[in-house]
Amino acid sequence: MEPLELASLISTIIRREVAQAGTLTAYRDPLCRWVTAEAPGFAELRRRLHPAHLMPHDLLPGARSVVSFFLPFAPWVVEANARDRVKVAQEWAVAYVETNSLIGRINARLIESLAEHGIRAAAEPATHNFDPVTLLSRWSHKSVAVIAGLGSFGLHQMVITDAGCAGRFGSLVLDAELPDLTPASRERCLFFHDGSCLECVQRCPVHALDANRPLDKGRCYHHLLTVAAQYQTVGIADVCGKCALGPCSLGSAVEGPATEAMDRGTGV
Ligand code: SF4
Numbered sequence: 001m002e003p004l005e006l007a008s009l010i011s012t013i014i015r016r017e018v019a020q021a022g023t024l025t026a027y028r029d030p031l032c033r034w035v036t037a038e039a040p041g042f043a044e045l046r047r048r049l050h051p052a053h054l055m056p057h058d059l060l061p062g063a064r065s066v067v068s069f070f071l072p073f074a075p076w077v078v079e080a081n082a083r084d085r086v087k088v089a090q091e092w093a094v095a096y097v098e099t100n101s102l103i104g105r106i107n108a109r110l111i112e113s114l115a116e117h118g119i120r121a122a123a124e125p126a127t128h129n130f131d132p133v134t135l136l137s138r139w140s141h142k143s144v145a146v147i148a149g150l151g152s153f154g155l156h157q158m159v160i161t162d163a164g165c166a167g168r169f170g171s172l173v174l175d176a177e178l179p180d181l182t183p184a185s186r187e188r189c190l191f192f193h194d195g196s197c198l199e200c201v202q203r204c205p206v207h208a209l210d211a212n213r214p215l216d217k218g219r220c221y222h223h224l225l226t227v228a229a230q231y232q233t234v235g236i237a238d239v240c241g242k243c244a245l246g247p248c249s250l251g252s253a254v255e256g257p258a259t260e261a262m263d264r265g266t267g268v
């Protein structure tokens with residue numbers, strides 16, 4: 001299959017699965033972008049941040065491309081979670097659970113459809129693929145998104161895409177080539193742009209964020225587990241997301257030229 005045709009197939013499947021999701025949660029247009037499995041960012045991630053992070057070929061021997069996609073929540077999901085400073089909205093917890101499950105379905109559909117074209121693909125679950133002690137993921141969907149140029153890390157250590165950070169990421173490794181994409185590195189966090197925002201720091205109910213030090217993962221995770229106890233009815237929902245409600249929630253917080261659909265990575 002030609003790279004362009006393959007990109008179009010992947011985009012179509014993601015968009016169709018989201019349109020037919022049948023979830024309580026509503027979504028905006030999904031974003032999708034890809035990168036070669038040989039991108040230096042993967043080796044760098046392992047060297048600089050997490051020596052045990054998987055490489056694309058660990059997930060799939062013969063890997064050639066890595067696809068990253070983002071399912072952005074509808075604004076009302078964000079608005080619901082912004083109603084209370086500490087209490088996590090049911091809508092947000094449900095969105096987390098439903099979207100993780102939707103990402104699993106999208107990946108299953110992609111793997112199945114690509115197999116019909118003789119293309120092998122593999123994926124890691126959307127969440128809970130991390131070491132409970134170090135809290136490091138063996139395959140970080142967020143880091144993969146940054147390597148693929150889908151977004152950039154904000155001060156809150158979430159990834160801000162052109163559709164914001166309120167949503168969930170998935171990724172897929174495949175043994176076929178996709179079209180080259182122009183690198184689209186862009187600053188989307190106001191703090192890193194000109195220091196004019198600290199909203200995520202101010203919103204964090206447990207002070208896990210601080211502009212002068214990395215995210216206190218232990219403090220954040222402890223809070224998420226506390227929240228999970230409240231949401232046993234919707235499955236494991238160790239969520240919070242209060243830091244994802246600022247100016248980078250639904251779009252880039254930094255004004256800049258709108259990127260074209262394919263370059264922006266919508267492709268869907
Ligand atoms: S809330 Fe402000 S400082 Fe925090 S990540 Fe978003 S833009 Fe950056």
Ligand code: SF4
Nearest residue numbers: 204220240241242243
């Ligand atoms: S998810 Fe919640 S606890 Fe964790 S950093 Fe964000 S606001 Fe703080």
